[in-house]
Amino acid sequence: MARGNIFVVTAPSGAGKTTLVAALLAADQNVQLSISFTTRAPRGGEVHGKDYHFIDRAGFEAMIAAHDLLEYAEVYGNYYGTSRQWIESVIDNGRDILLEIDWQGAQQVKRIFSDSVGIFVLPPSIDTLEQRLRSRGKDSEEVIAKRMAAAREEMSHFDEADYVVVNEHIDEAVRDIVAVVRAERLRQRTQRIRHGALLGSLKG
Amino acid sequence: MARGNIFVVTAPSGAGKTTLVAALLAADQNVQLSISFTTRAPRGGEVHGKDYHFIDRAGFEAMIAAHDLLEYAEVYGNYYGTSRQWIESVIDNGRDILLEIDWQGAQQVKRIFSDSVGIFVLPPSIDTLEQRLRSRGKDSEEVIAKRMAAAREEMSHFDEADYVVVNEHIDEAVRDIVAVVRAERLRQRTQRIRHGALLGSLKG
Numbered sequence: 192m193a194r195g196n197i198f199v200v201t202a203p204s205g206a207g208k209t210t211l212v213a214a215l216l217a218a219d220q221n222v223q224l225s226i227s228f229t230t231r232a233p234r235g236g237e238v239h240g241k242d243y244h245f246i247d248r249a250g251f252e253a254m255i256a257a258h259d260l261l262e263y264a265e266v267y268g269n270y271y272g273t274s275r276q277w278i279e280s281v282i283d284n285g286r287d288i289l290l291e292i293d294w295q296g297a298q299q300v301k302r303i304f305s306d307s308v309g310i311f312v313l314p315p316s317i318d319t320l321e322q323r324l325r326s327r328g329k330d331s332e333e334v335i336a337k338r339m340a341a342a343r344e345e346m347s348h349f350d351e352a353d354y355v356v357v358n359e360h361i362d363e364a365v366r367d368i369v370a371v372v373r374a375e376r377l378r379q380r381t382q383r384i385r386h387g388a389l390l391g392s393l394k395g
Numbered sequence: 396m397a398r399g400n401i402f403v404v405t406a407p408s409g410a411g412k413t414t415l416v417a418a419l420l421a422a423d424q425n426v427q428l429s430i431s432f433t434t435r436a437p438r439g440g441e442v443h444g445k446d447y448h449f450i451d452r453a454g455f456e457a458m459i460a461a462h463d464l465l466e467y468a469e470v471y472g473n474y475y476g477t478s479r480q481w482i483e484s485v486i487d488n489g490r491d492i493l494l495e496i497d498w499q500g501a502q503q504v505k506r507i508f509s510d511s512v513g514i515f516v517l518p519p520s521i522d523t524l525e526q527r528l529r530s531r532g533k534d535s536e537e538v539i540a541k542r543m544a545a546a547r548e549e550m551s552h553f554d555e556a557d558y559v560v561v562n563e564h565i566d567e568a569v570r571d572i573v574a575v576v577r578a579e580r581l582r583q584r585t586q587r588i589r590h591g592a593l594l595g596s597l598k599g
Contacts, residue, residue, distance in 0.1 A: 311583070316593055346597045354578065355586035357593070367581055374558065374578035377571055379515070382559035389520055391562070393550045 195282035197304050198222065198289045199297045199352075200368075203342035205323040207337050207358045211312060214365040215372065217381040222245035222287040222372055225278065226252065231269035244277070259332060262296045263301060275303060287372065294348035301351075308375050309352035310368060315359035317343075397589040399486035400579050401508050402426065402493045403501045403556075404572075406516035407546035409527040411562045415516060416495060418569040426491040426576055429482065432458065435473035448481070457486065465507060467498045479507060491576065498552035505555075512579050513556035514572060520562035521547075 202208035216222060228244040230251050239245050246254075251270045254260055263272025273290065281288050290300060300307050314320040315340075324330070324338050349355055354371050358364040375381075383390050404474055406412035420426060432448040434455050443449050450458075455474045456483050467476025477494065494504060504511050518524040521543075528534070528542050553559055558575050562568040579585075587594050 313590075313593065317596065343597065349594060349597060350583055350587065352583055354581045355583050355590070355594075356581060357586070357590055367577065370574040370577035371581060373571065373574035377558045377560060377575060379554055379556055379559050382561070383554065386517070386559070386561055389517065390553060390559075392521065393547065393553060 192282075192285045193381045195221075195285050195287040196285070196372075196381075197278065197282060197300065197307035198287060198372060198375075199300050199307055199309050200289060200291050200312060201294055201297050201309065201345070201348070201352060203314070203320065203345040204338060205320045205342060206312045206314045207361060208291060208312045210291065210361060211356070211364055211368055214361075215289070215368050217364070219372055221285075222289050223281070225273055225288050225290045227271050228260075228274055228277075229269060229271045231271075244274075250371075262292070262299050278304075289374075294345055294351065297351065306351060308354070308371070309353045310356060310367075310371060311349040311352035312356050312358055312364070313346060313349060315357055341354050396489045397420040397585045399425075399489050399491040400576075400577060400585075401482065401486060401504065401511035402491060402579075403511055403513045404493060404495050404516060405498055405501050405513065405549070405552070405556060407518070407524065408542060409524045409546060410518045411565060411568070412495060412516045414565060415560070415562060415572055416493065418565075419493070419572050422569070422573050423576055425489075426493050427485070429492050431475050431492045432464075432475060432481075434477045435475075439498055446548045448478075456530055458551075466496070466503050473545050482508075491580075495513050498555065499547055501555065502553075511574070512558070514558045514560060514575060515553040515556035516562055516568070516572075517550060517553060519561055555581055 200208060200212055216224065226244055228246050228251060230246060230248050233239065233245055237243065241394065247268070251272070253273060254272065255263065258271040259274050259276050261275050261278070263270060278288050279391050290296070292300070297309055301309065314323065320342055321339055323334055356367045404412060404416055418528070420428065430444065430448055432450050432455060434450060434452050437443065437449055441447065452474070458476065458478060458594070459467065463480050464476040465479050467474060482492050484505050494500070496504070501513055505513065518527065524546055525543055528539055560568050560571045
């Protein structure tokens with residue numbers, strides 16, 4: 192069986208990443224979001240193995256010690272992290288995994304999974320991004336200035352990604368990301384494994 | 396302006412390449428078939444610059460001498476060939492070019508345009524290919540055996556392509572090739588030029 196692909200989607204706040212990823216997941220049943228491990232307690236309605244993998248502190252610390260975490264952080268006393276072993280079990284079953292992370296996380300994933308596919312989502316312009324942040328209408332000038340600085344910092348890493356999707360029209364941007372995921376499955380090296388019976392016979 | 400891409404589609408006879416390429420061209424207005432130069436006379440209804448670039452023998456031989464031809468052949472006393480300069484003028488205008496050629500032509504194009512994108516179209520199985528060739532119902536066993544040998548020879552070069560599309564269900568195969576063309580336009584290096592105003596400002 193051909194291994195699944197790992198897609199890493201990176202974007203500044205305000206680029207529309209969440210909408211885009213939701214549309215991709217709805218359009219393509221073979222790609223699934225990465226599910227984090229956490230030590231915090233489940234909230235109402237959260238399902239183990241769907242929203243998070245809930246785990247106790249000793250279990251999480253064992254994963255840290257085993258270097259199983261691609262990235263992790265402690266927030267308000269709770270751990271959150273992404274398990275390399277879990278990701279490998281998903282892609283070994285031929286499914287694609289999608290991670291939504293920042294440029295630092297993307298670099299980390301690329302170091303560990305060199306064939307992961309980076310997709311950077313950008314707004315059509317800096318002005319548009321600022322308008323989107325302002326239109327939320329509840330932040331001070333200082334907060335907006337900080338967010339814009341963080342967004343610029345994030346965006347300056349666009350050239351570390353394999354693909355760039357500029358989200359000007361959401362319908363077009365959805366088609367873009369769907370096309371990238373579909374095309375990556377057609378790479379010759381992947382197809383050679385997927386269609387091994389046919390292609391193996393040709394190189395006899 | 397970002398340069399267009401060069402797509403090279405290769406397939407054995409019977410894989411359904413012609414149908415697939417026609418569907419791609421109908422679905423995507425920014426990609427066009429390469430138009431060959433020829434010294435043969437136009438036939439009824441053929442349009443210069445659409446079906447072929449019609450040119451006299453002296454003109455064609457000047458193109459040969461200038462090493463302008465990616466590939467050319469003489470068939471029944473007439474020359475046919477693909478002009479490098481013409482392809483460059485099309486992609487310089489931001490349009491994509493698609494060439495339907497065999498593995499030898501594909502190798503030649505890759506040598507000259509190293510960033511050209513190779514797409515290999517395959518039947519779902521050798522048996523299916525043979526059934527398709529037989530269903531035409533007018534060829535002798537000897538002719539079919541020769542065609543199958545030629546198809547196997549062509550197919551053995553699948554691993555020189557960047558992408559492999561297996562044409563089992565034509566609708567899915569069309570979506571595949573459309574996705575490859577769309578995704579290739581989203582490559583970071585191309586987008587950096589296309590969205591220079593935005594992306595240039597980020598690397599300030």
